[in-house]
Amino acid sequence: MEVALAAIGGRWTTLVLRDLVRGPLSFGDLRRGLPTVSAKVLTERLTRLQESGLVERRRTAGFPPRTIYRLTAAGRELEPLLVELYRTGAALLEKA
Amino acid sequence: MEVALAAIGGRWTTLVLRDLVRGPLSFGDLRRGLPTVSAKVLTERLTRLQESGLVERRRTAGFPPRTIYRLTAAGRELEPLLVELYRTGAALLEKA
DNA sequence: CGGTATCCACGACGATACTG
DNA sequence: CAGTATCGTCGTGGATACCG
Numbered sequence: 199m200e201v202a203l204a205a206i207g208g209r210w211t212t213l214v215l216r217d218l219v220r221g222p223l224s225f226g227d228l229r230r231g232l233p234t235v236s237a238k239v240l241t242e243r244l245t246r247l248q249e250s251g252l253v254e255r256r257r258t259a260g261f262p263p264r265t266i267y268r269l270t271a272a273g274r275e276l277e278p279l280l281v282e283l284y285r286t287g288a289a290l291l292e293k294a
Numbered sequence: 295m296e297v298a299l300a301a302i303g304g305r306w307t308t309l310v311l312r313d314l315v316r317g318p319l320s321f322g323d324l325r326r327g328l329p330t331v332s333a334k335v336l337t338e339r340l341t342r343l344q345e346s347g348l349v350e351r352r353r354t355a356g357f358p359p360r361t362i363y364r365l366t367a368a369g370r371e372l373e374p375l376l377v378e379l380y381r382t383g384a385a386l387l388e389k390a
Numbered sequence: 391c392g393g394t395a396t397c398c399a400c401g402a403c404g405a406t407a408c409t410g
Numbered sequence: 411c412a413g414t415a416t417c418g419t420c421g422t423g424g425a426t427a428c429c430g
Contacts (some may be wrong), residue, residue, distance in 0.1 A: 199308045202379040202383035202386065203383075205386055210423095212295045212299060213295070229392095239422085239423060242423090251389070262391045265392065275385050275386070278382070283295040283299060287297035290301055321412050322412075334404080334415090337413060357411090358412090359412060
């Protein structure tokens with residue numbers, strides 16, 4: 199449990215993952231989806247997710263530079279957990 | 295997702311819940327199960343869980359005082375999430 | 391566009407001491 | 411036994427400015 203929490207922990211991380219589940223996105227795409235996250239934190243999250251092997255980064259050649267982030271196979275294994283987080287959150291709200 | 299994470303977030307929270315899933319426990323029981331958690335933090339976690347309606351507190355009359363903590367019906371709804379956290383954490387470890 | 395570098399504020403956590 | 415009170419430290423996240 200600690201391991202899984204460490205993987206998805208930290209502010210914005212679950213929201214980043216939720217967006218990436220729908221498909222690959224660029225840095226700017228992610229920022230646009232999460233307008234209040236700072237570049238610094240977003241970079242930190244993506245770096246950590248990459249180091250954990252959950253997300254992969256792919257730079258396009260040429261200009262302007264573009265970096266595409268996508269879930270790895272390991273990252274896709276998080277999906278049931280994300281679904282369960284959503285389900286549980288909704289259940290809790292329902293009774294509050 | 296944010297709601298669910300807020301409910302189970304904070305250090306030790308998941309471990310407290312995991313212990314309570316097995317059955318009601320006293321404050322001292324919980325401390326013994328989690329030897330390195332401070333009384334202060336444990337109290338904070340239990341108070342928050344109680345305020346969220348996930349855990350209920352029952353004082354026994356007489357001396358020495360004893361307080362029993364148990365999951366509420368809402369708290370028991372967290373169990374699938376805890377299971378999923380465990381499963382996902384194990385899956386991540388397996389590939390690391 | 392896709393980041394880094396720097397600094398700051400705040401809250402979380404831990405240690406210790408004490409109480410009903 | 412089951413907490414409360416107080417204090418210090420450290421990490422996290424946010425703002426701002428800048429770079430390849």
